[in-house]
Amino acid sequence: MTSAVPRLGVTFIPTIEPERLKDFARAAEDSGLDEIWLWEDCFKESGVASAAAALAWTERIHVGVGLMPVPLRNVALTAMEIATLARLFPGRVIAGIGHGVQGWMEQVGARAASPMTLLEEYTVALRALLDGESVSTDGRYVRLDDVKLDWPPAERVPLMLGGEGPKSIRLAARLGDGNLVTSAVADDDIRRTRDLILDEIGADGAAAQRVIVPKIAATGDGAQQRVDEEVVRWGKPADRGIGVAGDAGTVAAEVRRLARLGATSVAFAPTEDEPDLLGFVEFLGRDVKPLIPT
Template sequence: MGAVFVPQLPPERLRSVAQAADQAGLDELWLWEDCFLESGITAAVAALAWTERLTVGVGLLPVPLRNVAITAMELATLHRLFPGRARVGVGHGVQDWMGQVGARVESPMALLREHLTALRALLSGERVTTQGRYVRLDGVALDWPPAHRPELLAGATGDRTLRLTGEVADGTILTGGTTVEQVRRARGLIDEGRAKAGRTEYHQVVVYLHAATGPDAAARLEAERVRWGYDTMAGHGVAGGAEAVAEAVRTWAEAGVDTVVLQPTPDDPDPEGFVAFVAQEVTPLVRN
């Protein structure tokens, strides 16, 4: 179970939300690197430093913005500073945003494959030489690789990307609004990629789930429906108390999700209260 610190909140709010999550016993607090809001790695390091036991996720880092050596250096440092407490995903990014900064590539799929392949090798402590379409390294190795290679997560929505994550990633992050039926279909496509690569280890699936609680929960979730362009919020999120939210979480979990990360509305009146609600009221109901 997790919750999102949405980047529509100012960065200076992160400390109180992270500490509230830590004190409440939340499993995971997730951060986004949406353009042009907040940095994923900087925010993750701060949240980890301010807390004692909380796992912090980043979903996700757009690979067109980063040389893979920089990604590897950042992740290696993060995992050495806070072993076992970070989960970081990468993805090909929103193409309109990538175009805005001059980083849009002709083949986002080729870039993501090359980036993930090189990143896995670098974080495994290997010396890497490759001359790909986008990723080019000449005898690059990390001086301070992590003690154990961390899981590599990748974000995906389309069919080809889902197959790719099954082939080259250890887990897949699915966006908020992913329905139960879409989760089941995604699992099938991921498994096709795993079979192609001969991978037999378990593949983690993380999904964001729109959620709102409190007296105005239904109205705030309706605003999210309009914002995201859903015809209906049914199947895309949940509004209500702990019982209703826990039931929704169980439904998505039964469809094949390992980590459900509740995504509050950007105008949630009490972000600290929301993470405590997830940890102390929803999570016990899900696990009983």
Template structure:
């Protein structure tokens, strides 16, 4: 079992002005990744990503995910290209359907989300590769568009999904798969099995898999995780999230790694009282246990 990348999620429930302290704390704690969400109508994913990248030196910053109905593909290509040139090797971006209710609220809900995702994925990849793109699809219409400043080298693009069709698409086309938050362990295992099978069907190895993990520490950790699980509509499940000491959290992460997860984005509860402290706990207490387990072959 390899050691999965260990990251922290900065939820849209947290005020944007808290981001700088959390980003620097995450990097200072030696975490691999800082994950951001573009949730309507809270944080803009690429604005917060560019800020976090500028405030730090080495930590990778991921956006999971950019909703394709909400964003013009040309603008997304320009912004991602700029970020990759400004901060090479540190940007992780994912695209996906977005929450359909929110897409409806702003008048961009697609009748066929899968068709839109397929067109968007194809056009965005070609633009980021520096190609001139002309495309006339059901949703996207592009006429001789070419980036003046494309990224240097190939840009990995992750795809997020929840249902079987979306996960299958992500497995076949994505450079990684973003799983939705609030999944139980058996749901993660089933998703990884599906991703593995879909990738094999097109002759690919299983792509990297990123999963958020609801986590809390401290004397009231179990109660806080239970309340968070209810917020995610999973009150009838007992395998969603983890609370407790470093050993318990590390054991949960290790189980996810055995399923095929390659990156665990620790997701604090919305009432987390000390985000920088949680970053330090993960880096100083949890990571050494994971490293020791990998060395021992457990």
């Protein structure tokens, strides 16, 4: 992990109506952003269906799903879906998996007694399937008998893992290509993630590890108030530095600061009450991004 210029992305939060994704995705690409991030929150929008649409509506931009809850998904199905996207849109798919919100997993009857065991078994199997291997395993949760994808990705798909507990962060560092930092986090949370990654895989491994940091942002009139209110919706105090409000220079400075903390990608999310969604996306790409590498 270094302070090199990070990739700049935008998050299509699932409180936005799905039918607005087309214009959102095209605005993100046209304005020069590097990544679009999608959430698979219960019970809002499918991450995979949204990713397929966003990829089809664009030509260059990378699209990540952060994250797909593993208790909801058979690992073979997830591998098939990721592989299909990767074959259709080579080099543009970023896959993210994680525990999912345990309350939601309880609601659908999928909560695991040991989420860590499930995620570890699932990650190992998914990575092997995406790499074109034939997988047989008889774990506590993941059971496969000579399963092999007919159409594995032609090139390696980055596999990100999300989770806020120390064990989850370490697991992501050990088995994944990157860590998805939990939304609505402060600097201390990012530093803790960085330190755990370094401790788990050392400086050489950490240098290659992606760290995706989400950040709430707003610009224009009333920006600070909207950010503060959004942070409170996440159950956090508004004064912890979780969001950023201001002009392009202020937001670009925040991206550079997060890079120094270890972020390799920063994905800005609009507030739930953002009055000009496409304007926000264009602001990030056309106004903020050119100011970052300074």
